[in-house]
Amino acid sequence: MSLSISKGEPKKHEILIVDDDPGHIQIIINYLEAADELYKIYQALEGQKALSIARVKKPDLIITDWDMPDLSGIELIRQLKDDPETQDILVIMATGVMTSSKNLQTALDAGAMDFIRKPIDKIELIARIKSMLVLSDSFKEIVALNKQLQTALQEVKQLSGMLPICANCKKIRSDKGYWTQIEDYIREHSEARFTHSICPECYAEYFPDDDVEFLE
Helix, strand or coil: CCCEEHHHCCCCCEEEEEEHHHHHHHHHHHHHHHCCCCEEEEEHHHHHHHHHHHHHHCCCEEEEEEECCCHHHHHHHHHHHHHHCCCCCCCEECCCCCCCCHHHHHHHHHCCCCCEEEECHHHHHHHHHHHHHHHHHHHHHHHHHHHHHHHHHHHHCCCCCCCCCCCCCCCCCCCCCECCHHHHHHHHHHHCCCCCCCHHHHHHHHCCCCCCCCCC
16 A cells, blocks of 8 residues: 655655554554654555555565565565565665674675664665665766766767678668668767868869969
């Protein structure tokens, strides 16, 4: 199930809260409602339901309990990280039982990005959520930039290798078998643009009577 926390402005981030105790979920929701941010909240009372929501909604952040009957928080994180569709979602582990340093290390090894102890402190929760969401936004920007770079590299690769070019007219044969002007081919497969002039050798050939000096 989900609910929107809105103060008259468009929502910004989406958070999935996972806990088999509805009371603990409500505490986090109450804290978020009092925050100066806008969130869309998804709720899950069990790990398997959380996996389904995460795969469909792709929330920016997941806050999960550790000790749950069907799927523990640790196993939930591992399954999220094993799935290419959800592996980049940041996770905060929240627990009132597994609170030792060893438990913290176990959660981090599984893939959690942060760890918060119950009973949850409001200020601590909001601070950690804000930090995680800043990190999430930065990561998404890096992913988007990487995709742009991959697209640019692919365009460059399209101009590499052997190109079938006519020995006489210098047209290039495209992948579809059509012969096209070299300028059109390069323009289509890259960001390059052309401006036309005439070189000294060609000028001398076509205008032999003109006495023109070309700058080197």
